[in-house]
Amino acid sequence: MxxxxxxxxxxxxxxxxxxxxxxxxxxxxxxxxxxxxxxxxxxxxxxxLVRSFYIPSASMEQTLQIDDRILVNELVPDLVTLERGDVVVFRDPGGWLGPTPEPDAPPITVAADWVLSLIGLSASDSDDHLIKRLIGLPGDHVVCCNALGQMSVNDVPLSEPYVTLQPGTTDVSKIPFDVVVPNNSLWVMGDNRYNSRDSRYNREQPGNGFVPIDNVVGRAFVISWPVAHWGWLDNYPEVFGSVPDAEPAK
Missing domain, CATH: 1.20.5 (Single alpha-helices involved in coiled-coils or other helix-helix interfaces)
Structure with missing residues (x-):
């Protein structure tokens, strides 16, 4: 063999x-x-921890530009305390946003956006949220405007360097208001004061223009895109540092 x-x-x-x-x-x-x-x-x-959103409107100019992308600290407010001056992202309390038409996008684009949203690089629900600057905490007495056109919180006038006004205007709000913020709520305003549908313009909506703290998604802390706009988002402690705490409203 x-x-x-x-x-x-x-x-x-x-x-x-x-x-x-x-x-x-x-x-x-x-x-x-x-x-x-x-x-x-x-x-x-x-x-x-962190979530990405894009800016769909001009209500926060010049702090934020249309189509800027921001990173949001989701530990606020559950673990990190909210502060006056914070730039906050929150869910629509009801009636602040009009109907948003569904975008007509190719299926592959929709699928890619879904995957990117899972890892925080896209925010497909940005159109369902708003971004404003926190002005009044629960119990705060917020009034506008004094003889110099300033807004005051708990009788302390504010000098707001972040505000964008129309040429020839000095008042930081087109309409006057005098409010006390209820418990578990916030008073918010856009930095582009003459082009922002914020707490002032939603007094007839559910919540009377106040934002429930439970609706806050987090605090925006950095502009992540485009690279030319990169920068930290300041809450301007020097503006609000002399404002005394208020007793929670009833």
Whole structure:
């Protein structure tokens, strides 16, 4: 009986081929694991820590421009206290936003945006939220305007460097108001005071223009895109530093 043996070169070539195939499979497995872990970590960060939104309107100019992207600290207000001057993102309390038509986008674009939203690089629901500057905390007495056109909080006039006014105007609000912020609510205003549908213009809506604290998604802290606009978002403690605390309203 004759035993047939393979040449050593053929055995070596087959072994190298199997090794390469195994190495390629291990590489693909490692890439897949890294991708899944990165996706999971990004999802957890987006859900509990930081979220990205884009700016759809001019209501916060010149602080924020249309189509700017911002990062929002979602630990506010559950773990980090809200402060006057914070730029906050919140869900519509009801009636602040008109109907938003569904965008006509290709299915592949919709799918890509959904994946990016999972990891916090896109915010498909930005149109359902608003962004304004927090002016009044619960119990605060907010009034506008005095003889110099300033707004006051708890009888302290504010000098607001972030406000954009129309040429020839000095009052920081087109309409006067005198409000006391209820418990668990906020009074918010856009920096572009003559082009912002904020608390002043929603007094006839549910909540009388006040934003429930429970509606706050978080505090915007940085402009992340475009690169030319990158910068930290200030809450101007020097503007509000002398405002005394107020007793919660009843």
């Amino acid at each position: 004759t035993e047939t043996t393979m040449p050593a070169d053929d055995i070596s070539a087959g072994s190298r081929r199997r090794t390469r195939q195994k190495g390629a499979l291990l590489f693909l497995r490692d890439i897949l694991i890294i991708f899944v872990v990165a996706l999971l970590v990004s999802f957890l960060v987006k859900t509990f």
